[in-house]
Amino acid sequence: MGKKILSGQQERIYVEFRDVDNKLVDPTNPRVVVYNPLGEQVVSSAACTFEAVGVYFYNFTASTAYATERGVYQAWFEGYINGALITMDDPVYFDVIDIPIIYSSTSVGRSFVRSVRNAIGDTYEDAYLIATEDINYYVQDGVGRANSVYDFGYNVVISTAGNDRSGRIDFQYGGQNADLLVAARNWYLANTVKMIMEAQVRLNVFGTGNINAGDINFNLATGLRAQTEYLKLLNEDLNKLEFDLKINGASGVLINNYSIADLEVSEY
Numbered sequence: 001m002g003k004k005i006l007s008g009q010q011e012r013i014y015v016e017f018r019d020v021d022n023k024l025v026d027p028t029n030p031r032v033v034v035y036n037p038l039g040e041q042v043v044s045s046a047a048c049t050f051e052a053v054g055v056y057f058y059n060f061t062a063s064t065a066y067a068t069e070r071g072v073y074q075a076w077f078e079g080y081i082n083g084a085l086i087t088m089d090d091p092v093y094f095d096v097i098d099i100p101i102i103y104s105s106t107s108v109g110r111s112f113v114r115s116v117r118n119a120i121g122d123t124y125e126d127a128y129l130i131a132t133e134d135i136n137y138y139v140q141d142g143v144g145r146a147n148s149v150y151d152f153g154y155n156v157v158i159s160t161a162g163n164d165r166s167g168r169i170d171f172q173y174g175g176q177n178a179d180l181l182v183a184a185r186n187w188y189l190a191n192t193v194k195m196i197m198e199a200q201v202r203l204n205v206f207g208t209g210n211i212n213a214g215d216i217n218f219n220l221a222t223g224l225r226a227q228t229e230y231l232k233l234l235n236e237d238l239n240k241l242e243f244d245l246k247i248n249g250a251s252g253v254l255i256n257n258y259s260i261a262d263l264e265v266s267e268y
Contacts, residue, residue, distance in 0.1 A: 004095045005073075008064040012057040013092055015048070015077040024054025027079025027086060032058045035091075037071035048077065062096040070096050108179055109156075109169035112189070113139060119193045130196070136169050138199075142192030149191075152184035 005011040013032070019025045034043035048056040058075065062068055074091035113135055122129045130138075140156040147154070157170045170177045180188070 004097055005060065005062060007062045007068065007070070007096060007098050010059050010061045011094075013060050013075045013094060014051075014055065014057045015075075015088075015092060017054045017056065017077075017079055017081065017086065019081060024052075025081055026050070026053060027056075027081050030056050030077065030079035032078075033076045034058075034060065035074045035076075036069040037073065038069055040069075042073075043075075048079075060094075064098075068096075070098060072096075108171050108177075112171070112180070112185065113169065115185075115189055116192055116196070119189065120196055138196050139169055139188075139192050142195045143188045145195060146188050146191035150187065152181065152187065154178065154180065154184060154188070 003011070013034075015030075015032075017025055017027045017030065030048040031045045032043060032048055033041060033045055036042050043058075043060070046058060048058050051057055056077070056079075058077075060073075060075070062070075062073075072093055072095050074093060076088055076091045078085060078087045080086065113132075116135060116139065117123050117128075120130075128135075136156075136158050140158055143154065143156045146152075154171050154173050157172055159168050159170070171180055172178060
């Protein structure tokens with residue numbers, strides 16, 4: 001596939017020019033055109049730089065901006081040899097990838113997203129089951145749902161600026177980036193995991209048949225039942241946590257509560 005290029009870093013794209021005898025030769029007016037993965041021209045007939053006889057390069061830099069396409073690019077070189085225009089049968093391919101930035105722009109958001117992935121078992125960074133961009137929006141929706149039940153006053157801001165194409169999250173309080181209270185973090189984490197589990201159960205509803213391979217039978221419904229049971233237990237725990245928050249508040253101070261049977265009612 002060719003070399004990998006990190007967004008934001010200048011890299012040299014090389015080409016060799018050879019004559020009919022396969023000898024390196026210097027062309028006249030060597031130029032290059034570059035196309036992104038969408039087939040859009042991002043470099044138009046740019047001049048190349050001489051390095052050695054027949055060896056030229058072009059300095060290419062992929063922007064870190066969110067709108068910049070990541071993926072496989074094509075560089076097409078051309079030049080004149082003995083007055084004839086020489087073009088390429090195949091381009092030089094290179095793969096533009098992002099500088100590895102983990103999850104979010106702040107330690108609070110980064111830590112929270114990592115906790116979500118740990119909770120759902122999606123921790124293999126090179127092959128996430130749920131894309132980082134999707135995780136971020138799950139967090140945003142999960143926090144929104146959590147606040148609709150018990151509002152700690154935080155909100156999640158997703159930014160696609162900078163060099164993390166999949167987005168970055170910040171927790172804000174009163175319009176400013178802020179640390180999370182422990183109680184708020186736990187409440188938001190549980191609701192986010194619940195939202196992801198609900199989504200995965202809905203997706204798996206359509207894959208619940210049986211696969212027969214000789215004498216072996218795979219029941220695809222087994223995994224769905226396990227997920228559904230886990231989601232049921234998670235809902236029960238969330239209901240308990242919601243009750244505790246509403247009764248005891250978020251201060252961490254325990255407020256004694258009594259059942260009606262424990263109270264004596266005075267007639268005066």
